[in-house]
Amino acid sequence: MELKNLSIRQLNNLFVDKKAKPSELYSDIFDASASSESLLHAHLSLFEEKNLENAKNSDKRFEKGESTGLLDGIPIAIKDNINIKGELTTCSSKMLSNYRSPYNATVIEKLNNENALYTGKTNLDEFAMGSSTENSAFGLTKNPWNTDYVPGGSSGGSAASVSARSSIGALGSDTGGSIRQPAAFCGLVGFKPTYGTVSRYGLIAFASSLDQIGPITKNVDDARIIYNAISGHDALDATSIDNNQTNIPFDKSAKIGVIKELMEDGISDESRNEVSKVLENLKKQGYQIKEVSLPLIKLSISIYYLIAPAECSANLARFDGVRYGLRVEGKTSYEMMQNTRAEGFGDEVKRRILLGTYALSAGYYDEYYGKALRARKKMIDEFSNIFNDVDYLISPTTPTAAFKAGEKTSNPLEMYMSDLCTIPANLAGLPAISIPTGLSKEKLPLGVQIMSKPLTDLSLLNFSEIIEKEVDFNTSPEGLEK
Amino acid sequence: MNLKPTIGIETHIELNTNTKMFCRCKVVDTDEPNISLCPTCIGLPGALPVPNGKAIEYITLLSLATGCTITRKGMFHRKNYFYPDLPKNYQISQFDLPVGESGELEIILDGKKESVEIERVHMEEDTGKSTHSGTGRIDSATSTALDFNRSGVPLVEIVTKPVIQSAKEAVAYIEELRQLSIDLNISEGKLEKGNLRFDANISVAPSDSNELGTKVEIKNMNSLKSLERAIDFEISRQTKAFLDGEEIIQETRHWDEAKELTSSMRSKEGSADYRYFSDPDLPNMILSEMFIEDVKNNLPKLPSEKRNDLMNTGLDLQQANILGKSDSWIIELYFKVFDSTKEHSTTYNWITGELQGQMRKLDINFPPEWFSAELLSEIIGLIKENKISFTSGKTILSEVLQKNISVDEIASNHDLYQENNEEKIVELVKNVINDSEDVVQRIKEGEDKLVGFLVGQVIKNSGGSVNPGIAKELLTKELDL
Numbered sequence: 001m002e003l004k005n006l007s008i009r010q011l012n013n014l015f016v017d018k019k020a021k022p023s024e025l026y027s028d029i030f031d032a033s034a035s036s037e038s039l040l041h042a043h044l045s046l047f048e049e050k051n052l053e054n055a056k057n058s059d060k061r062f063e064k065g066e067s068t069g070l071l072d073g074i075p076i077a078i079k080d081n082i083n084i085k086g087e088l089t090t091c092s093s094k095m096l097s098n099y100r101s102p103y104n105a106t107v108i109e110k111l112n113n114e115n116a117l118y119t120g121k122t123n124l125d126e127f128a129m130g131s132s133t134e135n136s137a138f139g140l141t142k143n144p145w146n147t148d149y150v151p152g153g154s155s156g157g158s159a160a161s162v163s164a165r166s167s168i169g170a171l172g173s174d175t176g177g178s179i180r181q182p183a184a185f186c187g188l189v190g191f192k193p194t195y196g197t198v199s200r201y202g203l204i205a206f207a208s209s210l211d212q213i214g215p216i217t218k219n220v221d222d223a224r225i226i227y228n229a230i231s232g233h234d235a236l237d238a239t240s241i242d243n244n245q246t247n248i249p250f251d252k253s254a255k256i257g258v259i260k261e262l263m264e265d266g267i268s269d270e271s272r273n274e275v276s277k278v279l280e281n282l283k284k285q286g287y288q289i290k291e292v293s294l295p296l297i298k299l300s301i302s303i304y305y306l307i308a309p310a311e312c313s314a315n316l317a318r319f320d321g322v323r324y325g326l327r328v329e330g331k332t333s334y335e336m337m338q339n340t341r342a343e344g345f346g347d348e349v350k351r352r353i354l355l356g357t358y359a360l361s362a363g364y365y366d367e368y369y370g371k372a373l374r375a376r377k378k379m380i381d382e383f384s385n386i387f388n389d390v391d392y393l394i395s396p397t398t399p400t401a402a403f404k405a406g407e408k409t410s411n412p413l414e415m416y417m418s419d420l421c422t423i424p425a426n427l428a429g430l431p432a433i434s435i436p437t438g439l440s441k442e443k444l445p446l447g448v449q450i451m452s453k454p455l456t457d458l459s460l461l462n463f464s465e466i467i468e469k470e471v472d473f474n475t476s477p478e479g480l481e482k
Numbered sequence: 483m484n485l486k487p488t489i490g491i492e493t494h495i496e497l498n499t500n501t502k503m504f505c506r507c508k509v510v511d512t513d514e515p516n517i518s519l520c521p522t523c524i525g526l527p528g529a530l531p532v533p534n535g536k537a538i539e540y541i542t543l544l545s546l547a548t549g550c551t552i553t554r555k556g557m558f559h560r561k562n563y564f565y566p567d568l569p570k571n572y573q574i575s576q577f578d579l580p581v582g583e584s585g586e587l588e589i590i591l592d593g594k595k596e597s598v599e600i601e602r603v604h605m606e607e608d609t610g611k612s613t614h615s616g617t618g619r620i621d622s623a624t625s626t627a628l629d630f631n632r633s634g635v636p637l638v639e640i641v642t643k644p645v646i647q648s649a650k651e652a653v654a655y656i657e658e659l660r661q662l663s664i665d666l667n668i669s670e671g672k673l674e675k676g677n678l679r680f681d682a683n684i685s686v687a688p689s690d691s692n693e694l695g696t697k698v699e700i701k702n703m704n705s706l707k708s709l710e711r712a713i714d715f716e717i718s719r720q721t722k723a724f725l726d727g728e729e730i731i732q733e734t735r736h737w738d739e740a741k742e743l744t745s746s747m748r749s750k751e752g753s754a755d756y757r758y759f760s761d762p763d764l765p766n767m768i769l770s771e772m773f774i775e776d777v778k779n780n781l782p783k784l785p786s787e788k789r790n791d792l793m794n795t796g797l798d799l800q801q802a803n804i805l806g807k808s809d810s811w812i813i814e815l816y817f818k819v820f821d822s823t824k825e826h827s828t829t830y831n832w833i834t835g836e837l838q839g840q841m842r843k844l845d846i847n848f849p850p851e852w853f854s855a856e857l858l859s860e861i862i863g864l865i866k867e868n869k870i871s872f873t874s875g876k877t878i879l880s881e882v883l884q885k886n887i888s889v890d891e892i893a894s895n896h897d898l899y900q901e902n903n904e905e906k907i908v909e910l911v912k913n914v915i916n917d918s919e920d921v922v923q924r925i926k927e928g929e930d931k932l933v934g935f936l937v938g939q940v941i942k943n944s945g946g947s948v949n950p951g952i953a954k955e956l957l958t959k960e961l962d963l
Contacts, residue, residue: 089527096527101528102521200528202528203528204527205527207762208763235532237530238533238763238765317564317571318525318569323525334564337564360562361755362755369759
């Protein structure tokens with residue numbers, strides 16, 4: 001039995017029972033990355049040497065029976081848009097290729113308190129803008145199930161790393177599906193918590209009102225353990241909220257809604273079949289299932305591609321070469337700023353900054369950004385109404401399984417469509433999870449997404465665990481065997 | 483054709499909170515650059531803003547003091563523009579939901595009360611400070627030094643409606659606003675430190691027109707002198723252009739302190755589109771009824787109220803306005819001395835004239851601790867009762883400011899008490915008349931002026947202790963004039 005294939009709870013039991021040591025797991029994990037990194041390029045930086053000492057300290061704590069909990073000695077991969085003090089935090093951008101953060105993100109502080117270990121920083125679409133991890137200034141990441149395919153994005157490096165067992169779990173960030181979509185593409189669990197329950201302090205912002213940090217793991221329990229560790233109110237983030245969870249039923253008294261609009265056009269048969277399979281299963285167990293309609297979901301991509309770029313156009317304005325990061329000199333300060341931004345940002349980032357700048361411009365605000373805000377508000381109302389009727393909403397996580405690298409890079413709109421099912425949860429701030437349920441005919445994983453109302457994250461995880469148990473998906477990728 | 487100018491003023495006041503607006507860095511007053519910084523106020527990636535409650539309280543205080551309606555659900559907006567000393571390249575400000583709206587401020591202009599309508603009172607974070615080498619302008623500088631100590635310091639911006647009609651009125655408005663911010667204890671109110679900075683929007687139009695002319699904004703003014711001169715310059719520039727039939731361009735102009743003229747910075751076409759939008763890092767700012775009530779209860783006496791109180795003692799508006807803008811200990815001293823002397827004008831003159839004059843001479847900002855309202859009241863009382871002369875009063879005041887000694891002791895030591903015994907004075911008068919036969923003769927022949935000479939003789943012979951008024955009265959009687 002290889003340690004790297006185990007769950008966090010199983011590993012902790014072994015450590016506590018002194019049947020295995022964190023340092024053994026640690027070398028197991030780095031053995032895995034030694035063979036997979038050249039193939040996949042999941043990590044942008046690896047912390048092997050740096051964390052060895054910490055792994056040994058974990059050993060000592062377990063020896064003395066003084067471990068600090070379930071995450072003590074567990075190697076976690078961190079998406080490279082989350083700051084770790086003293087480490088490079090590049091956002092996969094040329095702009096920040098030399099940038100070392102002088103402070104820790106709140107989630108890192110929290111994981112430090114748990115004595116979790118870090119494998120390194122993982123690849124992403126530049127500034128988390130993309131759905132395939134192809135928009136990285138440092139090269140793309142490949143899908144461990146089949147290296148011709150993308151791992152999804154933007155947290156593609158995190159997903160590929162967990163899938164390839166070069167980490168036990170990973171942190172990703174999810175603005176429009178960036179945790180759930182790569183988790184689905186790599187046959188993993190991806191959880192985007194209720195907006196505000198995990199601090200964004202130290203997460204390099206893409207779209208502040210949508211961004212949320214969450215775990216990518218092999219199973220629901222691992223996601224729960226990491227979520228419990230990283231969540232909670234943070235005085236450094238004004239949008240952070242008290243994590244006062246509401247319990248909703250997850251046994252068969254729970255009411256399940258299947259979203260009509262996400263079972264129609266634009267969704268592949270394969271993706272639909274996964275949902276049907278899960279629904280059949282739930283029906284057998286005695287759950288009540290009904291079809292529900294959320295008409296505004298059809299507008300979610302339009303709303304998203306006004307709000308997210310608008311916010312990013314301001315969030316990314318700070319990258320100007322003045323104080324840190326790339327600087328490309330010019331004759332005047334303004335010329336330097338222009339040169340820096342022209343050279344530092346990739347095409348997709350520029351596209352979104354331009355879109356957002358336009359949407360906020362005098363004379364266009366009402367027509368674009370203002371209208372998107374109003375539509376978003378209506379969509380939130382639509383969700384609240386639905387949650388009076390049902391406890392959980394089920395849909396596919398993605399319209400299709402993973403696509404081939406290069407397949408959609410020349411068609412941004414088609415790329416945007418791959419986030420159709422995941423964007424609504426970000427717009428409404430809902431907790432949403434993707435759990436792997438089966439394989440496509442190309443032997444690529446497919447996932448099902450479940451959403452619930454805000455602050456019912458733990459019930460959502462409990463309910464997901466019931467589905468997970470029934471589908472019994474094997475998360476070991478076959479691609480790496482080749 | 484008669485033209486009338488119309489002016490609106492935007493004032494930024496630096497609040498005197500301990501920490502910055504969106505981080506807990508200390509607000510520092512130093513020339514040493516970049517010593518009070520953190521990830522938030524230098525815009526490091528991933529850092530987030532958390533509002534300073536004290537600053538919001540201060541802005542609410544100013545809004546209430548100017549009679550503004552308080553927005554119960556306010557919002558922070560991002561104002562987007564690129565400048566090297568603006569770390570995020572957007573400034574957190576307020577847009578359509580400011581803290582306060584539609585108020586007014588009473589000002590004193592040419593000895594009369596006027597009211598300036600306030601459009602809005604809102605919060606902003608300050609930028610860092612740029613020092614451009616060479617020309618002092620960013621476009622031509624060979625290098626720019628940046629200091630971010632000021633970055634994120636809370637500012638309140640007060641915008642008037644276009645209702646001000648002259649440079650003098652603008653100055654009176656700023657004087658009043660400055661006093662208000664000091665009285666509310668929300669700012670140091672020091673112009674020389676840039677605690678208050680102002681922009682003016684100026685236009686001219688025919689006197690009989692209901693419409694405003696084309697607006698020109700003047701930036702970069704931080705003294706009352708530059709405000710007054712810049713406005714006067716701009717009014718004459720626009721008036722001349724108007725009369726010459728030239729088009730006045732809507733633009734932003736820069737006040738050049740050295741050349742004493744305004745020059746064009748950018749025209750409307752080239753003006754920035756700030757792309758305001760609600761800051762997604764900051765939830766709506768909900769100001770509860772309770773919070774507003776609490777702030778209201780903390781309102782100190784406003785300058786207009788202080789003026790009214792002072793006028794109730796009998797002072798005129800001008801006096802009340804001058805005294806009202808003095809340090810609070812001076813105003814307190816006035817009320818105490820007035821309470822015991824009941825002499826408003828005399829008390830006012832002694833405090834604003836003699837006392838402050840002597841203190842300037844002694845180069846002290848506060849009187850010594852033994853100095854009290856009672857001391858001053860005693861001096862004023864003795865003069866009123868003719869026990870000492872006005873000149874002696876001044877001597878006594880000067881001494882008590884330097885030595886802890888009683889008024890009586892000084893008066894006795896210097897023999898300053900006046901002789902008020904009539905019999906004694908009559909005797910002195912008679913002696914003088916007897917000794918000055920020729921002068922008396924000339925007086926009787928009509929040289930009235932010489933009476934003063936005799937009065938002087940009486941005082942001289944008394945060693946200065948005779949009240950001149952009484953001496954004159956008795957002389958006149960004795961000479962049978």
